[in-house]
Amino acid sequence: MGVAKLPKAARVKGNFIERTLASLVSASEYAASAEALAASGGALQRVDPRVKVFGLFALIVIVAASHGLSAIGALFVAALAMALTSRVRLRRLAGWVWLPVLFFTGTVAAPAIFLTPGAPVFSSGILTITQQGLRSAAFLISRAETAATLSALLVLTTPWPWVLKSLRTFRCPVVLVVILGMTYRYIFVILESALDMFESRKSRTVGVLEQADRRRLATASAGVLLSKSLQLSGEVHLAMQSRGFRGEVHVMQDFSAKARDWCWLGGFAAVGVAAGWIGR
Amino acid sequence: MHIPDGYLSPSTCAGLCAAAAPFWYVALQRMKRALHTRLVPLLSVFAAFSFIVMMFNLPLPGGTTGHATGVAVAAIVLGPWASILAITTALIIQALFFGDGGITAIGANSFNMAIIGSLTAWAVYRLVSGRSAIESPRRVFAAACAGYVSINLAALAAALEFGIQPLLFHDASGAPLYAPYPLKIALPAMMIGHLTVAGLAELVISAGVVAYLQKADPALLTTTAPGAAKAPVGVGWKSTKPLWFALAALMILTPLGILAAGSAWGEWAPEDFGNAAARQQIAAVSGNVAPPAAAPVGIARLASVWTAPMPRYAPPFLRSPSFGYLLSAIAGSGLTILVFLSAGWASRSFRRQRE
Numbered sequence: 001m002g003v004a005k006l007p008k009a010a011r012v013k014g015n016f017i018e019r020t021l022a023s024l025v026s027a028s029e030y031a032a033s034a035e036a037l038a039a040s041g042g043a044l045q046r047v048d049p050r051v052k053v054f055g056l057f058a059l060i061v062i063v064a065a066s067h068g069l070s071a072i073g074a075l076f077v078a079a080l081a082m083a084l085t086s087r088v089r090l091r092r093l094a095g096w097v098w099l100p101v102l103f104f105t106g107t108v109a110a111p112a113i114f115l116t117p118g119a120p121v122f123s124s125g126i127l128t129i130t131q132q133g134l135r136s137a138a139f140l141i142s143r144a145e146t147a148a149t150l151s152a153l154l155v156l157t158t159p160w161p162w163v164l165k166s167l168r169t170f171r172c173p174v175v176l177v178v179i180l181g182m183t184y185r186y187i188f189v190i191l192e193s194a195l196d197m198f199e200s201r202k203s204r205t206v207g208v209l210e211q212a213d214r215r216r217l218a219t220a221s222a223g224v225l226l227s228k229s230l231q232l233s234g235e236v237h238l239a240m241q242s243r244g245f246r247g248e249v250h251v252m253q254d255f256s257a258k259a260r261d262w263c264w265l266g267g268f269a270a271v272g273v274a275a276g277w278i279g280r
Numbered sequence: 281m282h283i284p285d286g287y288l289s290p291s292t293c294a295g296l297c298a299a300a301a302p303f304w305y306v307a308l309q310r311m312k313r314a315l316h317t318r319l320v321p322l323l324s325v326f327a328a329f330s331f332i333v334m335m336f337n338l339p340l341p342g343g344t345t346g347h348a349t350g351v352a353v354a355a356i357v358l359g360p361w362a363s364i365l366a367i368t369t370a371l372i373i374q375a376l377f378f379g380d381g382g383i384t385a386i387g388a389n390s391f392n393m394a395i396i397g398s399l400t401a402w403a404v405y406r407l408v409s410g411r412s413a414i415e416s417p418r419r420v421f422a423a424a425c426a427g428y429v430s431i432n433l434a435a436l437a438a439a440l441e442f443g444i445q446p447l448l449f450h451d452a453s454g455a456p457l458y459a460p461y462p463l464k465i466a467l468p469a470m471m472i473g474h475l476t477v478a479g480l481a482e483l484v485i486s487a488g489v490v491a492y493l494q495k496a497d498p499a500l501l502t503t504t505a506p507g508a509a510k511a512p513v514g515v516g517w518k519s520t521k522p523l524w525f526a527l528a529a530l531m532i533l534t535p536l537g538i539l540a541a542g543s544a545w546g547e548w549a550p551e552d553f554g555n556a557a558a559r560q561q562i563a564a565v566s567g568n569v570a571p572p573a574a575a576p577v578g579i580a581r582l583a584s585v586w587t588a589p590m591p592r593y594a595p596p597f598l599r600s601p602s603f604g605y606l607l608s609a610i611a612g613s614g615l616t617i618l619v620f621l622s623a624g625w626a627s628r629s630f631r632r633q634r635e
Contacts, residue, residue: 023335024332115461144286179369225329227496
């Protein structure tokens, strides 16, 4: 990946340079961990990416369409089972997916417990918890958690280029697939530039910057990064042209489904149909 | 702003995806024609840039920090169509790889941020910047407006999408299946955060990047400034001359306010509750709901805390209401300008002292 690793101290909550550095580093760490996990030999890692993309996307749609909490719960259990058999540690899932989703969606859903009109379950004078409020909060949180877990499983068990190649199987425009692939690549190039810029600035900064100076620094950094990005796109364009690129894009496809992949497809279909039937 | 999975029903997501499709198609066709072989590298690198900028932690006035989407910067530098494609690409990668925004909500997020955001930012920027020179401070102001308005319109669209969910999708017991809040809660809840923190973050990044590019790389601002004046139209007070004329014209027109009939909702004085004509006006603008017989205790108590020197734009020493309005406009504008001049002077002195 080539992304510089920062010492732990830089990740603590500090000034805006440190916080920006921390979010840039956490993105690169997530990507590096995802690549390492995708290369390990778990159950989902061995499945044909096309089957995985289709199966997991279908389950996410069923989670979104389900009208029953038990169906969403069953799909969450299925996602947990897939994670465990694919060597995705639950602690990692909790840190990357469950806690951030719970924090965000929980904050959004909590007031619904009191604000949704319906049959009272508990009343303390000012606040009344309603059955409908509890159900609606449970729907929101369980849907968000389950869908996020399923989409994380896809990325944590499949190298990104394979995900993109699989999208071609589903008639995704080739130009979009290529742009997505190149964007992913250049995210890390620009991420490295941004990290270098902020780290060098941090190493030259003594004392505390004024609010206006911090703002100026952040916007100027974005401006520098913009100029560098556009310059980079020109260089990439010339490099592509020199290699014979004339606007036509071709993607190599060499996936071949085996008996195991068909079994997984059948498994996805069975779980999906069962969950769809329970949650209809 | 990034809508996760589970907040919108599949049919809403499908509808918004269908609404976004023509924009994606037109944008792709236009960009293919305009860029040809440059399309892929330019969009890829710019989408990557947008992705990184969304991670910047921006210090905002008031001591808080916020994240911007950078959609106005994209629309100003690339134009609206390329911006639609670049921001959509960044959103797809965020949803698929980093779990920021839902996979089923990619169409909705793209419709709100990439399409509404880019087109609004471009339109506001072009409208406000006019034919001003690339280096003109007016373009910084235009970028600030573009960032602020675009992110707020995108948030408004998201709030509307959230707000219709409980109306359309609930189970047999009446429990909402998706976003649980009706429009009357979803709209203020989304808009308060965006009109203050998120809008400010977008304003800061858009204005800041344009101000930086004006000095460092003005060529990047020419795509969306086809009729820009060749040389700066002026600096300092000279460049604000049209604004002074506009301010004077608005002051002269202030007596038109007297022509407005009825009462402004919520701007009532305690004595209005005891006045039959005023009571009628209050009821008329409140859906024919009669106001309380007497002024509420809170209004009555707080109304006596401060007495304005020119109550209701009618200085007590003047008989003519029109002249009262005009004088109030002059006094108000004068005081505002004085406050800003004093603040500017104080800031300059403080900076000089520190140096």
